[in-house]
Amino acid sequence: MAGKRKPPRLRDKNGCFVTNIYKPDGKQTTISFGSPRQRNKGKIYAAFGRWLDLFGQHPHKVLAFKSPYDAIAQVVNPRNIVSVGQLVDKYLEWIRQYLLPRRNGSAHPDLERVQRLDRFLQPYRDWPVGEFGPDELRAVQQAMVEYRYLKSKSLGESVGYTRQSINQVIKHVHKIWQWSVGREVTTEAQGQRLRWVRSLRAGRTSAKENPKRALISKEEFEKVTWNLTTVVADMLRLI
Numbered sequence: 001m002a003g004k005r006k007p008p009r010l011r012d013k014n015g016c017f018v019t020n021i022y023k024p025d026g027k028q029t030t031i032s033f034g035s036p037r038q039r040n041k042g043k044i045y046a047a048f049g050r051w052l053d054l055f056g057q058h059p060h061k062v063l064a065f066k067s068p069y070d071a072i073a074q075v076v077n078p079r080n081i082v083s084v085g086q087l088v089d090k091y092l093e094w095i096r097q098y099l100l101p102r103r104n105g106s107a108h109p110d111l112e113r114v115q116r117l118d119r120f121l122q123p124y125r126d127w128p129v130g131e132f133g134p135d136e137l138r139a140v141q142q143a144m145v146e147y148r149y150l151k152s153k154s155l156g157e158s159v160g161y162t163r164q165s166i167n168q169v170i171k172h173v174h175k176i177w178q179w180s181v182g183r184e185v186t187t188e189a190q191g192q193r194l195r196w197v198r199s200l201r202a203g204r205t206s207a208k209e210n211p212k213r214a215l216i217s218k219e220e221f222e223k224v225t226w227n228l229t230t231v232v233a234d235m236l237r238l239i
Contacts, residue, residue: 010048017044024059031068047072053079076183084132085125087185088118091176113169114176120144120169129186137197141170145200145207163207167199 008019010033017033031051033044051068054061054075065071074094081087092114099108107115120140124132144166151159161169177191200207216224225233 008052010045017048019048021055023063029063033068050077053077076180076185078183078185081180081185082128083125084121084127084129087129087180088114088121088125088176091179092118094179110172114172117169117172120147129180130190133190133193134196137170137173137194140173141166141197141200144169145205160208162210163200163202163205164210166207170197170199 005022008021010017010019015037016035018030019033020028020030022028033039033048033051036044039047047069050072051062054071054077055063057077057079058075061075062068062071065074074097076090081090092111095111095114099111101107117140120143124136124140127136144161146160148158148160151157173194174191177186177194180186181188181191202209221236225236228236
């Protein structure tokens with residue numbers, strides 16, 4: 001009868017900290033956490049503890065990463081996410097890896113929307129994720145409708161968010177909760193409850209509408225087609 005396996009531990013192998021673990025298929029493998037020259041020794045031990053906790057819950061996911069540090073950064077540990085604030089912070093950490101900035105160097109629009117949402121979720125940051133429901137989301141939605149900010153400091157003009165921009169921000173709540181369902185932080189039922197909160201409808205809210213773009217004049221259209229090839233200009237005239 002095989003003896004009980006000893007828990008994994010860090011050991012120094014030629015100046016590099018490694019640990020031996022058994023994969024789900026029973027085979028043994030070695031995981032390297034680097035040398036003290038690359039990282040502080042205390043940080044290595046802290047990373048080992050976090051990695052070991054994740055490995056115990058999601059061994060296949062964790063072993064899919066070449067580096068244990070990549071696994072720590074990208075695999076969500078449900079035990080460490082219990083509040084709304086922790087969930088939003090982890091989601092922000094995740095999307096920053098995938099949303100590239102604009103060409104002028106400013107943040108991606110979706111990142112700006114989630115950061116804006118985070119500001120309106122401040123009253124609920126300490127709430128357990130499972131207790132944030134439709135009533136709380138409606139309160140966030142209404143707070144955005146009532147919010148005013150200075151569009152121009154020099155003119156002192158106070159404006160509010162448009163109906164369309166508020167709807168875009170609220171949609172990210174659904175994306176965050178759906179993301180958390182896939183990582184076993186919340187349940188499908190919890191995410192579905194939030195979908196009871198409808199988007200703001202035109203004419204049924206005090207939030208302003210995006211201004212409609214005016215049609216170009218015939219003279220402006222001709223100026224554009226004058227600088228195009230004959231084929232392209234004729235295509236535009238047919239539209």
